[in-house]
Amino acid sequence: MCETQGEGHQHRHLEVHRHAMEANDQVAARLRRGxxxxxxxxxxLISAPGSGKTALLERTLEQLRPLRVSVLVGDVETERDAxxxxxxxxxxxxxxxAGTCHLEAxxxxxxxxxxxxxxxxxxxxENVGNLVCPSGFDLGEDLKVVLVSTTEGEDKPLKYPAIFHRAELALLTKADLAPHLDFxxxxxxxxxxxVHPGMKVLEVSAKTGLGLDLWLDWIRAKVGEKQSLHV
Amino acid sequence: MHEMALAEELLKISDEAAASAGAEEVLRVGVGVGWLLQVERQSLAFYLEALRRDYPRLEHAVFELDEEAVRVRCRVCGEETEQAGWGFACGACGDRDVEVVAGDRLEVRDMEVRTDDV
Incomplete structure (x- = not known):
């Protein structure tokens, strides 16, 4: 910390090195331990609005039994998804x-x-529908899953690379529509x-049930891994 | 839009650091903006300006927003290399088994402050 003399006051240089996410990350670490x-x-779960997160979850929740599942769903307004x-x-x-574009820990x-x-x-x-803002906020999760639908365009990963980089799994939703689109x-x-070499991708349709088995098996396998660590 | 939340945290951290050093006024704040965070610097500057009225010590501070490139360390050959785009790979051996060691943080690096003589 160097100090220079001024007239009646001093100028000082402070080394700080504190991260803007530190408050969020502390809460996330506490959640992760719990x-x-x-x-x-x-x-x-992170995606753009309208990619089909809630529809996919409806099918997922029905079929994951006997696993015990709960959902926290974030939206800017309304309780409709819940x-x-x-x-x-x-x-x-x-x-x-109420206006915030992402969930925080x-x-x-x-x-x-x-x-x-x-x-x-x-x-x-289920994070707020947004491909940019939620990607940097750790919520104490084990894994991020990004959803992209067939109707959104092929360049989504290039336009919003951070979330594709950070997520473990990409779900290509509305796969049943692919034949009807210039997809x-x-x-x-x-x-x-x-963006993410080696990223796992599963193609699913909440409407027809296509690919849901693979998604459910993926969740069951991750539950098994987590619980084997726990015991 | 998350720039607003981030600006608020940067202001809080700067104000806390100034207060604990007994500073009356902050002249300059050096901020490192990691490329990986996809922070829009213009938007961040806008929110810093708009929100700083709640922090009298920061009223005249100049915020220097300095973009920080992504650097990765290779788990195979151990080299640290800078990355120019997505799809990170070791710049030395080309392996994709790398961990990010820089460019993933938004941080208050350093500050110039004024303290009154006692």
């Missing part, structure tokens, strides 16, 4: 961010009391691999 202690697998998902018979908490922590963690194998966090599947897959 989930690990209970052996709960936590998935953070109401849809509650019809699947699982505990759902809605996080209304503190929002997850303050809504956790609404789901009973003692009776849980999987917690799915170049190979190009989308190439673009995903350009």
């Amino acid at each position: 989930f690990a202690a209970r052996g709960i697998l936590v998935l953070n 109401e849809r998902l509650r019809r699947c018979g699982v505990p759902v908490a809605q996080i209304v961010t 503190g929002m997850v922590e303050s809504h956790l009391a609404e789901v009973d963690q003692r009776e849980l194998d999987v917690l799915i966090v 170049d599947r190979e190009e989308l897959l190439r673009n995903i691999q350009a």
